[in-house]
Amino acid sequence: MAIITIREALNQALREELARDEKVFLMGEEVAEYDGAYKVTKGLLHEFGNKRVIDTPITELGFAGLGVGAAMAGLRPVVEFMTFNFSILATDQIINSAAKMLYMSGGQFNIPIVFRGPSGSAFQVSSQHSQALESWYAYFPGLKVVMPSTPADAKGLLKSAIRDDDPVIFMEQERMYGQKGEVPDDPDFTIPLGVADVKREGTDVTIVARSLTVPLALKAAEQLQEQGVSCEVIDPRTIRPLDIDTIIASVKKTNRVVIAEESHPICGVGAEISAEIMERAFDYLDAPVKRVSGVDVPMPYAKNLENLAIPDVNRIVAAVREVAYLD
Amino acid sequence: MATKVIMPKLSPTMEEGQISRWLKKEGDKVSMGEPLAEIDTDKATMEMQALGNGVLRKILIGEGQSAPLGQLIAVIGEPDEDIAAVLSEAPAQPQVQEQKETDVPPKVPDVAQPQLQEQKETNSPPPVPDVAPANGRQPQTSGSGRMIVSPLAARMAAEAGIDLRSLQGSGPGGRIIKRDIEAVISKPKAAPAPSYVQQAGASAYRDEPASQIRQTIAKRLVTSLGPVPHFFLTTEIEMDRAAEMRKGINALDPDLKISINDIIIKVAAAALIQHPQVNASYQEKVVRYYEHADVGVAVAIEDGLITPVVRAADQKSLSQIAAEVRELAERARSKRLKPEEYTGATFSVSNLGMFGIDEFTAVINPPEGAILAIGAMSAKPVVRENEIVIRQMMRVTMSCDHRVIDGATGAKFLQTFKKILENPLYLVV
Numbered sequence: 001m002a003i004i005t006i007r008e009a010l011n012q013a014l015r016e017e018l019a020r021d022e023k024v025f026l027m028g029e030e031v032a033e034y035d036g037a038y039k040v041t042k043g044l045l046h047e048f049g050n051k052r053v054i055d056t057p058i059t060e061l062g063f064a065g066l067g068v069g070a071a072m073a074g075l076r077p078v079v080e081f082m083t084f085n086f087s088i089l090a091t092d093q094i095i096n097s098a099a100k101m102l103y104m105s106g107g108q109f110n111i112p113i114v115f116r117g118p119s120g121s122a123f124q125v126s127s128q129h130s131q132a133l134e135s136w137y138a139y140f141p142g143l144k145v146v147m148p149s150t151p152a153d154a155k156g157l158l159k160s161a162i163r164d165d166d167p168v169i170f171m172e173q174e175r176m177y178g179q180k181g182e183v184p185d186d187p188d189f190t191i192p193l194g195v196a197d198v199k200r201e202g203t204d205v206t207i208v209a210r211s212l213t214v215p216l217a218l219k220a221a222e223q224l225q226e227q228g229v230s231c232e233v234i235d236p237r238t239i240r241p242l243d244i245d246t247i248i249a250s251v252k253k254t255n256r257v258v259i260a261e262e263s264h265p266i267c268g269v270g271a272e273i274s275a276e277i278m279e280r281a282f283d284y285l286d287a288p289v290k291r292v293s294g295v296d297v298p299m300p301y302a303k304n305l306e307n308l309a310i311p312d313v314n315r316i317v318a319a320v321r322e323v324a325y326l327d
Numbered sequence: 328m329a330t331k332v333i334m335p336k337l338s339p340t341m342e343e344g345q346i347s348r349w350l351k352k353e354g355d356k357v358s359m360g361e362p363l364a365e366i367d368t369d370k371a372t373m374e375m376q377a378l379g380n381g382v383l384r385k386i387l388i389g390e391g392q393s394a395p396l397g398q399l400i401a402v403i404g405e406p407d408e409d410i411a412a413v414l415s416e417a418p419a420q421p422q423v424q425e426q427k428e429t430d431v432p433p434k435v436p437d438v439a440q441p442q443l444q445e446q447k448e449t450n451s452p453p454p455v456p457d458v459a460p461a462n463g464r465q466p467q468t469s470g471s472g473r474m475i476v477s478p479l480a481a482r483m484a485a486e487a488g489i490d491l492r493s494l495q496g497s498g499p500g501g502r503i504i505k506r507d508i509e510a511v512i513s514k515p516k517a518a519p520a521p522s523y524v525q526q527a528g529a530s531a532y533r534d535e536p537a538s539q540i541r542q543t544i545a546k547r548l549v550t551s552l553g554p555v556p557h558f559f560l561t562t563e564i565e566m567d568r569a570a571e572m573r574k575g576i577n578a579l580d581p582d583l584k585i586s587i588n589d590i591i592i593k594v595a596a597a598a599l600i601q602h603p604q605v606n607a608s609y610q611e612k613v614v615r616y617y618e619h620a621d622v623g624v625a626v627a628i629e630d631g632l633i634t635p636v637v638r639a640a641d642q643k644s645l646s647q648i649a650a651e652v653r654e655l656a657e658r659a660r661s662k663r664l665k666p667e668e669y670t671g672a673t674f675s676v677s678n679l680g681m682f683g684i685d686e687f688t689a690v691i692n693p694p695e696g697a698i699l700a701i702g703a704m705s706a707k708p709v710v711r712e713n714e715i716v717i718r719q720m721m722r723v724t725m726s727c728d729h730r731v732i733d734g735a736t737g738a739k740f741l742q743t744f745k746k747i748l749e750n751p752l753y754l755v756v
Contacts, residue, residue, distance in 0.1 A: 255479050255505055286479040286505040287498070325498050325506070 001184055007177040009151035010040045010116075013158040014078065016187050018048050021076060024162060027054045027063055028080030028117075037082045038118065038177055064090035064115070068097045071113040071167075078162060081117035084171060085129045090115075091136075098167040099142030114161045116170035119147075120212055120262045121299060121310055123175070130299035130306075132263035134210075135272075137169040138240040144168045144193055145239040149214035151181040153237055156191030164193060173211045173262075196243035198250070202232035205320045206250040206257045208273055210236055213260035213292075213311055220260075220316035229324055239269055244276050251277055255286040256323040260316050265293035287323040292316050329404035329413045330379025334394045337366060337373040338666040340547065345393040345539060346400070347372050351383045357403055364401075369543035370633060371664050379403045384410050391490070393539075476503040483508040540631040551690050556729040559688050560737050564745045566704050566719040569594075572751045576645065588624075588678050589649040591701060594747045596620035596640035597754060599674055602740040606673050608694040609730040615694075623672030623692060624652055626659045633659050634692060636672040680704060686722040696731045699744075700724045 004012070017024050030037050032045040032055040045053040056063040060081065067077040081087045087094065098111045120132040138145045146161055146168060148154040154172070161168040183189075199214060200221050209217035214235050221231035232250050236243055251257055257277060259270035274289040295309040321327050334344050347365040351357055357377040364375045381403045388400040402410050476484070476491055480503045484491050489511055496503035523533045537545070551557075569590050576585050599606040599620040607616045620641040623634035635655035637648055658664050674696070677689045680703040689700035704721040711718075723744075727737040747753040 282478050283482045284479050286477045325504060 001182040003180055004151055004183055005177065006148070006151045006154045006172070006179050006181075007038065007040055009155040009181075009183050010158055010172065011042055011044070012183070013155045013162070014041060014044060015047065017078075017159055017162045018044065018052055020187075021162075022052075023074065024076045024078065025052045025054065025070075026078045026080065027056055027067060029056055029058055029082050031055060031080050036080065038174065040172075040177070041080070060086050060089040061093055064093035065097065067113050067115075068093055068101070068111060071098075071111045072101065072109045076112045076114075076162060078114045078116060081115060083122070083129060083174070084117055084119035084133050085131050087115065087117070087133070094137070094143070094167070094169070095140055099140045102166070103142060110165040111167045112165045113167045114158070114164075114170050115167070116158070116161075117172065118174040118177070119171035120173050121175065121294075121306070124301060124303060124306060126301040127298035132211075132261070132294060134169075134171055134239050135263060135268045138242075138269060138272075142167065143240065145171065146193060146237065147171045147173075147211040147239060148237060149173075149176070149199075149209075149211050149235050151179065152183045152189075153191060153197065153235075155183050156189055157193065157237060160190045160193050163190070168193070171211065175212060176215075179215070191237070194238045194241040194243055196234055196236045196238075196246040198232060198246070199235050200231065200233040202230035202254065204230045204254055204256065205324055206232045206234060206247070206254045207260055207316065207320065208234050208236065208247055208257065208270075209260040210239070210269070212262045213316070216311060216313050217260050217316055219313045220320065223313065223317055224320055227321075227326075229320060229326070231320060236273075242273070242276075244273070244280070247273060248277065248281050251281045252284045255284055256320075257285075257289045258292060258316065258319045258323060259289065260292045260311055260319075262294050262310060264296050265291055266296060268293060287325065290319045290323050292319045329384070329402055329408055329410050330377075330381065331399055331413060332363065332375075332378070332401035332403060334366075334388075334396050334398050334400050335375055336396050337375070338368040338370050339670050340370070340543060341368040341396065343393050343395040343539075344368050346388050346390050348390055349386060350374075351377075353383055353386055355383050357381065357383050367539055368666075369539045370666065370669060371662050373666075377403060381408075382406045384408070385414060387414075474503070475500055477505065480504050480508050483512075487512055538630045540628075540633070544631050547693070548690055551693050555691055555693060557688075557691060557726050558729055558734065558737075559724055559726055560734075560741055561686060561722060561724040562741050562745055563720050563722050565709070565749050566721045569748050569751050570704070570719055583646050583649060584653070585645055585649045586652075587680075587704065588676070588701070589645055589652060590751065591678070591699075591748070592622050592624065592637060592640055592648055592652070592676055593643075593645050593754065594744060594751070595674065595676055595699060596622055596637075596643075597747055598740055598744040600641045601743050602736070604736045605697055605727075605732055605740040607696045607731045608673070609696065609728055610694060614731050617673040619673070621671060621673045623669075623675035623695070624655070625675060625677040625689075626656045628660050628662070633664065633669050634672060634675055635659050635664055635669050674698070676701065680721070686724055688724050689726050691726050691728055693728075695728075697725055697727045697737065697740075700726065 014026065026041060026044060031041045032050060032053045035042040041053065064079060067079040070077045094115060098113055101109045101111050121130040134145055134147060137143050144166055146157050148157050158170060161170050200218055207217040217233045221233055224231050232254055234247055234250055259273055261268060261270045270291040270293055277289055292311045292315050294311065297309060299309055300306050337344065345367040347367045349364045350362050357363060358380045359377060361377045362374045363377045366373050366375050383401060384404045385402045388394045394400050402413050404410050474491060475496060489508060491503060494503050494507055495501065497507050498504040573585050573587060573590060577583055603616050606620055607614055619639040622637045622640040624637060625632055625634050637651055640648055655668065672695055675692050675698040677698060678701040679687055680701055683703050686702040687700050689698045691698050702722040704719050706717050707720040708715050709718045725737055725741055
């Protein structure tokens with residue numbers, strides 16, 4: 001198995017799927033000539049030509065709608081948003097067209113489209129460009145929402161997303177593009193959507209983390225192990241459909257839960273998971289479910305304030321100690 | 328309309344009952360005939376059934392608490408019905424509280440480490456009033472405070488039968504959490520070291536609440552030796568042939584497991600049929616003679632004794648008697664006898680031979696007319712045809728109620744009993 005970055009893993013997935021199925025094409029701002037704002041599409045224009053890898057104007061609503069139309073016509077578009085902050089402009093096409101077309105056409109039109117790009121915080125790009133939007137898209141029936149946290153997951157899940165017949169929101173994390181990990185070489189390696197992964201097994205506290213908070217949770221778990229607390233870290237990987245069964249099974253074992261997420265707490269994915277746990281495992285809880293979320297403010301520009309607004313290892317450790325009644 | 332649930336009479340001698348376990352909790356739907364609670368009577372643990380449909384609105388007597396016959400112990404009603412009027416019939420709270428303190432042994436007294444005790448006084452809610460269910464499923468509000476318990480801890484406590492009121496939680500605000508329950512469960516079940524009351528110039532003592540069954544034994548037996556004029560007849564019986572017969576039968580089929588006591592029951596029944604005056608009881612103004620010999624067999628159980636009855640022992644084979652006694656004794660020890668299985672004997676047998684007792688006198692179980700006390704069988708030198716020989720001898724003493732049995736009547740019965748037991752072939756003649 002090769003050790004590569006998430007950026008390279010995504011690039012491999014795109015390349016393999018472009019090669020595998022000629023209906024697949026890429027579209028977005030700077031994806032072709034510039035190799036992508038974050039170099040995820042590096043070399044693909046050269047390899048597959050300008051019919052398969054297409055630069056768009058700065059018109060998110062327009063090219064998102066173009067993608068939906070292409071999907072209705074039988075192609076499998078992969079639309080890159082330079083960041084998901086810009087997808088806000090395209091929400092009418094994503095939510096009103098892509099998500100609802102199958103239903104409103106009485107099953108006549110599948111929309112096999114992937115909207116992908118980085119979501120969440122980056123480094124000092126301030127309020128408008130640091131937003132974690134997964135709860136927006138996970139809210140709507142008709143969309144699938146995927147958030148990988150490792151190179152292998154990124155590759156396997158992106159390939160599954162491209163092969164999926166429904167619209168998939170595929171959210172990467174800018175801070176994590178350079179993160180390295182082992183990735184299987186098999187060109188048919190995929191990871192099914194809707195299956196959580198237990199990143200670390202443990203017995204005392206379950207930490208549910210996704211995307212940026214997965215490596216933080218794993219570091220927290222290591223520190224806590226030294227303090228005698230055994231943490232299980234679960235990465236749902238797909239927010240919708242959510243593999244709640246894996247989470248519930250873990251809660252039944254550990255009886256205590258911390259949910260770590262980069263997004264705001266209000267109406268967030270953590271709130272949803274917490275409600276599910278309460279409904280399905282109430283009698284197994286020994287402590288209230290504890291969320292470690294992004295602070296409920298617009299992201300500050302100042303470096304020191306930005307750091308305070310994003311969950312970190314210390315906050316996760318403190319939350320775990322709290323639900324384990326250690327302090 | 329609300330249905331009052333009152334403490335029912337579940338055994339003929341029951342005067343009060345103790346709630347062993349509520350099978351429904353407040354808010355549960357109940358329908359007519361459904362089991363509602365398990366109640367410890369003076370003799371056994373019985374199921375009480377619901378006599379109305381609706382929702383179990385209120386439990387007035389918690390697990391481990393007692394109530395006299397007829398007292399309101401719970402209310403079944405419609406979910407939104409006003410039951411205040413019905414509840415007003417319940418005895419005032421202090422009374423029940425007092426009863427609880429005197430009647431019920433503390434269930435889990437073990438977590439009373441001094442510092443926790445202290446904490447309890449400052450942190451914890453005031454004592455829960457009368458209605459708190461012992462299983463802790465619903466922590467009860469009590470005026471200013473409420474019991475705080477994690478859902479998991481509540482469930483673990485309910486499953487382990489731990490009374491949450493006996494615990495002090497170690498979580499924030501005194502919340503009872505998993506580790507508090509685990510601490511109780513992992514404690515060895517050994518009885519807490521009894522604490523003795525010291526008194527100058529005399530032995531220290533400790534008071535333990537008398538169990539229901541102990542209280543019943545006390546009440547019933549003072550109606551015996553006092554009011555019932557006892558007299559005692561003793562004889563010695565040669566048991567060689569009976570022992571030989573037992574060996575012979577068990578050799579035929581080891582599964583039969585006939586005991587000497589089974590043979591004694593059978594022989595007593597046969598003798599009783601021949602002496603109907605002994606198979607009798609004194610009732611107000613009549614003497615009651617029984618058609619069959621229903622023989623009570625005294626069985627020692629954990630906190631007392633009970634006498635399950637072998638009905639019509641005169642008509643049953645030895646193997647039937649043996650199987651029945653074994654089964655009854657087993658259920659007596661697990662307190663699962665039904666009232667009709669331990670009442671209404673016409674005569675009783677009590678055997679202390681297995682404890683090496685040579686002979687003793689037993690107290691009659693009213694209204695029976697007599698009881699036979701059996702001592703141990705042992706080899707002794709006896710004179711037979713002017714020779715000293717060794718025989719298996721057993722001494723029996725019959726206690727007779729002189730109001731129905733006179734000396735000679737009892738002696739003749741005992742003579743027959745002895746004759747058959749010494750020559751058990753009579754059983755088949």
